[in-house]
Amino acid sequence: xxKLIQSSGAVAAxxxxxxxxxxxxxxxxxxxxxxxxxxxxxxxAFTIPNLFRRLLGEGALTAVFVPVFTRREKEDGPGxxxxxxxxxxLSVAGLCTAGIVVLMLVATALVEWVPxxxxxxxxxxxxxxxxPYAAFVxxxxxxxxxxxxxxxxxxxxLGSAMMSLVMIGSVYGLAPWFGKTLExxxxxxAAGVILAGVAQAAFQLPALRREGFRLFVARPWADxxxxxxxxxxxxxxxxxxxxxxxxxxxxxxxxxxxxHVLASYNYAVRLLELPQGVIGVSVxxxxxxxxxxxxxxxxxxxxxxxxxxxxxxxxxxxGLASVLLIVLAEPxxxxxxxxGRFTAMSTERASMALRFLAPGLxxxxxxxxxxxxxxxxxxxxxxxxxxxxxxxxxxxFGLVLAFPFQQAGLAAxxxxxxxxxxxxxxxAFGRKMPKFEAGHLKPSVARIAALACxxxxxxxxxxxxxxxxxxxxxxxxxxxxxxVPAFAALGAYIGASLAVGVPQxxxxxxxxxxxxxRG
Numbered sequence: 001x002x003k004l005i006q007s008s009g010a011v012a013a014x015x016x017x018x019x020x021x022x023x024x025x026x027x028x029x030x031x032x033x034x035x036x037x038x039x040x041x042x043x044x045a046f047t048i049p050n051l052f053r054r055l056l057g058e059g060a061l062t063a064v065f066v067p068v069f070t071r072r073e074k075e076d077g078p079g080x081x082x083x084x085x086x087x088x089x090l091s092v093a094g095l096c097t098a099g100i101v102v103l104m105l106v107a108t109a110l111v112e113w114v115p116x117x118x119x120x121x122x123x124x125x126x127x128x129x130x131x132p133y134a135a136f137v138x139x140x141x142x143x144x145x146x147x148x149x150x151x152x153x154x155x156x157x158l159g160s161a162m163m164s165l166v167m168i169g170s171v172y173g174l175a176p177w178f179g180k181t182l183e184x185x186x187x188x189x190a191a192g193v194i195l196a197g198v199a200q201a202a203f204q205l206p207a208l209r210r211e212g213f214r215l216f217v218a219r220p221w222a223d224x225x226x227x228x229x230x231x232x233x234x235x236x237x238x239x240x241x242x243x244x245x246x247x248x249x250x251x252x253x254x255x256x257x258x259x260h261v262l263a264s265y266n267y268a269v270r271l272l273e274l275p276q277g278v279i280g281v282s283v284x285x286x287x288x289x290x291x292x293x294x295x296x297x298x299x300x301x302x303x304x305x306x307x308x309x310x311x312x313x314x315x316x317x318x319g320l321a322s323v324l325l326i327v328l329a330e331p332x333x334x335x336x337x338x339x340g341r342f343t344a345m346s347t348e349r350a351s352m353a354l355r356f357l358a359p360g361l362x363x364x365x366x367x368x369x370x371x372x373x374x375x376x377x378x379x380x381x382x383x384x385x386x387x388x389x390x391x392x393x394x395x396x397f398g399l400v401l402a403f404p405f406q407q408a409g410l411a412a413x414x415x416x417x418x419x420x421x422x423x424x425x426x427x428a429f430g431r432k433m434p435k436f437e438a439g440h441l442k443p444s445v446a447r448i449a450a451l452a453c454x455x456x457x458x459x460x461x462x463x464x465x466x467x468x469x470x471x472x473x474x475x476x477x478x479x480x481x482x483x484v485p486a487f488a489a490l491g492a493y494i495g496a497s498l499a500v501g502v503p504q505x506x507x508x509x510x511x512x513x514x515x516x517x518r519g
Contacts, residue, residue, distance in 0.1 A: 021164035026270045027336055028171040029189075034341025035263035035349065037119050038182050042189065043266040045126035048103065049193065052096070052134040061092070061138065062145045063375045064232035069149045070293060072225050082146070082212050084225025089142040091220045091230070096135035104128055122183060129190040136197030143204035146213065155207045162203045163196040170195070232380045253398045253410065264346070264407040267337060268353035272361055275321035291376035303376070304436045307429075310369045312441060315448050316504035318362045320493050323456035324486055325358035328463060331481040334472060353407040360415030363422040370425040374432075382428050390421040444502075451496050459489035 033039040065088060073081035107128040111121055144156035170192020175185040205213075220226055294303040325332070330351040338347045371383045394417035401409030430436060462485035472481045497505035 018158060018161040018164065021161050021168070022270070023274070023336055025164045025167050025171075026267065027339075028168050030267070030337035030342040030346075031340030032171050032175070032189075033182055033186065034343065035267070035346045036182070036341060038122070038186055039263040039266075040261070041119050041123040042126055042186055043262055045123045045190070046130060046193065048127060049130045049133040049137075052137050061141045061229075061233065062148070063372055064380065065142065065145045065229050066149050067295070067376055067378070068225055068228045068232070069146060073149070078150075079212060081149075081225070082214075084223050085142060085146040086213060086215055087220035087223035087226045088229050089139050090215070091226050092138045092142055093135055094220075096138050100131045100134060103131055107131075122186075126186065126190045129187065130193045133193045133197035136194075136201045140197070140201040140204060143201065143208055147204060147207055147211070150211050152207055152211075156204060159200045159203045162199040166196040166199050167192050232375070232378075253395075253402045261402075261406045261410070264349040265353045265357075265410045267333065267350040268357050268407070268411060271325065271332060271336070271354055272357055275318055275325075276361060276364060291373055295376040295378075300433070300435075303373075304433060307369065307373050307436065308441055311366060312444055312448075313504055314365045314369065315362065315445050316497070316502065316508075318365050319448050319452040320455055320490070322358050322361045323452045324459055324489060325361065326355050327456050327459045327489075328482060328485060329354040329358070331463065331472065331478065331485075335475075335478040335482050349407060353411040356408045356411035357415055360418035363415070363418040367418065367422045367425060370422065370429055373429060374425075377432070379432065382432070383425065386421060386424045386428065390417045390424070393417050393420055447500065447502065448497075448504075451493055451500075451502070454496060455489040455493035458492045459485040462488040 029039070029042075033042065065085075069081050069085060072084050107124045110116070111124050111128075116124075140159055144159060147156045167189070170189050174192050175188035178185050178188040178191075290306055291303060294300070294306065330347065333351040333354065334344075334347045337350065338344065374380070374383050394413055397413035397416050398410060401413050403409070405412070463481065466481050466484055470477055470480065472478050494505060494509075498509065
């Protein structure tokens, strides 16, 4: 467990820096266009190119490519594995470029020949500008996967930090050059998205070259790494990415409603991505490498143990995060976003979405681990079937809940389908590996859940006292309204966990003590 904490912790540290910059980006966006119709149009336009980042940068491509790369390295050596990785990168770039051209032609035809509301036309124009980002982010995903497989976690995880820096710069540097109205200036943000994709891919190259990576142009499809990776990719995309497809489906439903709905929901999703990325993606990134090695060596007892350890590790960390996002939703949204065109009413709407979205955080993180366990075992079909079923369920939930409850309904639908997804995956995993006894995890999970609820009550009490005695007028008080209750809850959670002997708390404390001792 301590090795898991230390290795995933390196990813988490870099991811935390990236997510902090991501929040700075969203704060800049919130002040720039609030939750107006332009904000909803930009969010909808970014959905398709950003889907590639979520699927491939944090999902399906990495999940299927890493086991193939690891096996190729074991059988043919690092040089052959690197050549295979270069072939995959070139193949991905070519396919993405072809898809981008098709989507651009479709968007152009719709804009020029189909009458539509101004908001939808703006969305298509922005999407047309941003689509090339998809090719760069897909190549960056291959680069990151190769570095992870070679034992490098920190530098690849910092790639998205470069993306956020460029996008923040586009708000203040590019947007004013595109016009005076908000509808004109938002095109500057779309141009910044493309530059961000270039920066994210280029940031990985120096570390890759030190590992022996070289690009080549001779028939990449002839490489067995390409054939094996793409054989797995289609079912993997539908499996690992069920949550991401759910986001797209709920955004499509949200675009049918009031102007603010999609923007409010989108801000809530961004907030959920902090613990999901820092904790969930970091643990899953490390586990994918180790599970692939155990599967290649047929060390199945170690494989099962590592899956269980990863699940408990996530429950311990993201269980608390889910509770705090529910209890402190409004002060968090107020602190991060409420300025400029983002009003107090905007805060109320986005925080309501966050409260209903947060229960799905732990389920989404666990889905990442269980899906990657299937892929390490060369099973892409089971997660695909579960993902497709849950995608359909999410659409039904969204249609039922979104129209009466707007952004809160969208969030509730997404959380419900995420919980259903991980439940079905765990059931299928238990049947595939009967010796994996999920039942022995239940007492630990129940204890962690009770401790997280206790910490939530501490956060609620501390926030109520802060509001009664100090309030939230001004940034300094808004900072206190978030961090005082959060740290009080964290202290109570860690202290109680150590007192009752939660192994994950003791492992985490041991790693921290060793780190401090080295310092």
